[in-house]
Every structure is written in structure tokens, then in C-alpha cells.
């Protein structure tokens with residue numbers, strides 16, 4: 193069974209009296225363990241689609257089933273539980289908490305899940321920091337490390353809670369091409385090692401060509417799908 197199953201998803205934003213059709217009938221299945229990029233020009237609907245899959249936003253019409261949950265039926269509180277338990281988010285601007293150290297940023301993800309036992313948290317956080325090769329940076333604040341290192345912290349924070357799906361909106365957009373490709377290689381390794389489903393957006397051709405499956409969007413419509 194597909195971990196993400198979208199049927200005829202439409203999203204219309206209202207801008208005053210103006211309707212913006214951001215998604216115009218997207219049908220898409222993604223299997224568990226796939227490594228998929230949503231590609232397409234600016235404004236094609238990539239962020240909107242990621243937000244719907246992650247229950248950050250709701251489709252205007254259509255059916256979205258993610259890890260067995262029908263997202264259209266979720267009340268706001270259930271949506272926030274769903275996000276916390278099932279989804280790891282990675283953002284273009286890293287979105288780390290500036291006053292917390294690298295260690296605490298990753299640990300916070302477990303606090304939100306209600307895991308409070310110091311020792312088990314320590315084991316989980318340290319394992320993932322080592323995996324991401326940022327263990328030596330654990331006591332620094334985000335402002336004291338590079339952009340590529342901050343994005344590795346963001347990946348660690350998403351991953352530590354062992355989510356079913358990781359959603360990443362332009363995760364390499366603010367990085368130079370070498371660092372961006374290193375982050376992508378790391379995501380791919382984690383995808384293969386843990387069989388975590390990755391769905392990310394990009395309009396960088398060098399990044400797109402390295403994904404296993406490319407779903408192309410244009411004007412809110414799926415115009416291509418290749419693996």
C-alpha cells in the first residue's frame with residue numbers, strides 16, 4: 193500500500209476576491225521508502241503540495257491518505273499530533289532554535305513527543321549526531337556553525353523521532369552546490385539505511401537528477417513522473 197496516496201487534490205487560495213489555483217487536480221501515489229523530488233518552476237505548487245502531505249494545510253478538494261490517515265477528516269488537534277508523530281520537516285532556512293545548542297535542538301524533537309527520560313534521549317540524540325557527523329558540534333549554537341552544518345542539524349532533528357516520512361522544502365536552496373550535494377547524499381544514505389520515505393522539492397537540476405523519482409509540476413498540475 194502506498195504511504196502517500198493523493199487523488200485529484202485541488203487547492204485554491206483566496207486573495208481577497210481573487211482565487212489562486214495553486215493545485216489543479218494532483219493524483220499521486222508514493223510507496224514506502226521512495227526517494228522522490230517534486231520539481232518545477234517557482235509557483236508551480238511544490239510547497240503547497242508538501243504542506244498538504246504534512247497536514248500543515250488542507251486541500252480544498254480531493255482525497256489525501258498519508259500513512260493510513262485520511263487528512264481531510266483530521267481536526268486541528270489531530271493534525272498537530274499527526275505531524276508530531278509521523279512527519280519530519282526540513283526547511284530551506286533550517287529553522288533551528290537560536291538559543292538552544294545543537295544537542296538541545298535535536299533533543300527538543302523528542303521532548304515534543306513526550307519522551308522525557310534523560311538517558312534514552314541521550315542515546316538517541318548522540319546516535320543521530322554521530323550519524324550526521326556533527327557530534328563534535330553538539331555544544332554550539334546555530335549561529336556558531338555553517339549553513340551546511342545547520343542543515344545537518346535540521347536533518348538530525350527531523351530524523352531522531354523516526355518519522356514515517358521526511359518532507360523537505362528546498363533543503364539545499366541556501367547552500368553552495370558542493371554542500372547541497374553532500375546534504376542530498378546524506379539524505380539518500382539515510383533513506384536507504386532506515387527505509388524512511390523522503391519527499392523533497394527542488395528546482396536545482398543537479399539535485400533533481402540525483403533523486404530516484406522525479407515528479408514534475410507546472411501550474412499546479414503533474415506534468416511528468418519518472419524514476
Ligand SMILES: Nc1ncnc2c1ncn2[C@@H]1O[C@H](COP(=O)(O)OP(=O)(O)OP(=O)(O)O)[C@@H](O)[C@H]1O
Nearest residue numbers: 205206207212214233234235236237238239240241
Ligand atoms: N498563502 C497563500 N495565499 C495566496 N496564494 C498563495 C499562498 N501560498 C501560495 N500561493 C500561490 O500558490 C501558487 C503555488 O505556490 P507554491 O508556494 O506552492 O509554489 P512553489 O512551487 O513552492 O514555488 P517556489 O519554488 O517559489 O517556492 C503560487 O501562485 C503562489 O503565489
